[in-house]
Amino acid sequence: MARWVRIQLHGVRMGVFLGACLCMGLLNGCSPSLNWRTLATGRFTVLLPCKPDQAERNVALAKQTLAMDMMGCKADDAMFAISHVHAQDAQAVDALLADWRASALAQMRSGPAATSLAQTLGKHPLPMLLVNAQGLDANGQAVQARLAWVRDGLDLFHFALYAPYIHEDMAKPFFSEIQAP
Secondary structure, X not given: OHHHHHHHHHHHHHHHHHXXXXXXXXXXXXXXXXXXXXXXXXXXXXXXXOOOEEEEEEEEEOOEEEEEEEEEEEEOOEEEXXXXXXXXXXXXXXXXXXXXXXXXXXXXXXXXXXXXXXXXXXXXXXXXXXXXXXXXXXXXXXEEEEEEXXXXXXXXXXXXXXXXOOXXXXXXXXXXXXXXX
């Protein structure tokens, strides 16, 4: 009789253990692939779904060499990036924007791109140029891009999302929550 009780208890413990493993697996399967967090990026507050890496490099835009601050991260097969340059004078900002936009679209070998205007959030909203494009990534794979540029005085900010397929769960929080103070 004692042996039967021990076998029964072992079976119960094993069942509880397997049940707990199954529940943990289901909970893990329900965890969001985009873990949004608020991030202050100098002038703006944005939502990013991952912890960004940061870098700085010199870039040539509109016949100028400028220091570009960048941060970005990958989540759910998508690349989220924010970049910033500071223009040397007010006349240069429009040329920088035009060259940066053309360079971004050329790099992904994009066809015609849809352009629209929006505004950032905040007490003093800033105009935002939005671009939707399709093209190829560096490996020749199809990629979609949602890009935005925001001008704030002599500063030009670029927000970019690249993915094989962009769905609203990625794009909406990233672009609709860009907030200037």
